[in-house]
């Protein structure tokens with residue numbers, strides 16, 4: 001039963017619940033009109049203390065397309081956080097006005113604190129360099145839609161694997177499916193955090209390798225997941241400038257990839273994927289953005305317990 005639950009990290013969902021959400025998302029894609037008033041009278045609050053385009057707008061679009069309403073703020077400056085209000089007080093207030101809330105916060109753990117104080121479902125829409133479970137739902141729906149399965153493939157995750165919360169959540173979720181091999185491609189300084197390597201990959205006996213050069217491995221991949229170097233999480237500008245263009249996927253690199261590889265990116269991209277690649281049929285990042293709205297429709301319905 002998902003009704004009334006919060007979603008803070010991927011492991012909050014059992015594999016069966018995850019599949020249930022993906023199945024409903026797929027049904028919505030087949031016949032969106034059938035869901036147009038499922039959330040009539042319900043209110044979603046979007047509490048965004050950090051910039052966002054896709055996550056916030058896809059949440060809002062999802063609720064509007066279910067016939068519900070939305071309210072919220074898109075920066076800490078425009079909320080009482082600017083006056084020093086705590087997350088615990090803000091969420092208890094918001095819970096008086098809304099039925100469900102999505103929160104993005106620069107501090108790791110803030111949405112979890114909110115969930116502890118709220119009597120409505122709280123969805124983590126990204127907390128610092130930690131987790132981003134709804135991007136993961138988006139990514140899983142994209143892979144399932146385009147490759148027809150969520151098992152037996154090799155996925156390359158490339159770029160900022162240290163601060164990239166989308167990567168951490170995706171590894172966690174995929175680690176529960178059969179025979180997934182990970183190729184982790186990053187500069188030495190931006191390797192995945194120890195807790196991902198040790199607690200998720202090694203502990204579960206999952207096959208993975210860590211490499212620095214994308215060129216050497218691109219031909220082995222069924223999915224390539226590019227990420228942006230997370231400028232806002234760096235302590236100094238010089239390190240960011242040195243690392244920001246470590247990887248750029250262009251047509252030349254794509255010529256060495258499998259014909260049925262899919263190229264993903266949570267977006268926003270900076271330079272990681274050259275725009276010349278956009279017309280390659282393997283480029284899946286805008287499909288991915290669209291999947292994000294459908295999967296959030298399914299998630300909202302499940303957490304609110306509307307069928």
Ligand code: NCD
Pocket residue numbers: 054055126132135165166227228266267268
């Ligand atoms: C990502 C995020 O916010 O973590 N964006 C998103 O939600 N689609 C990735 C990023 O900002 O690089």
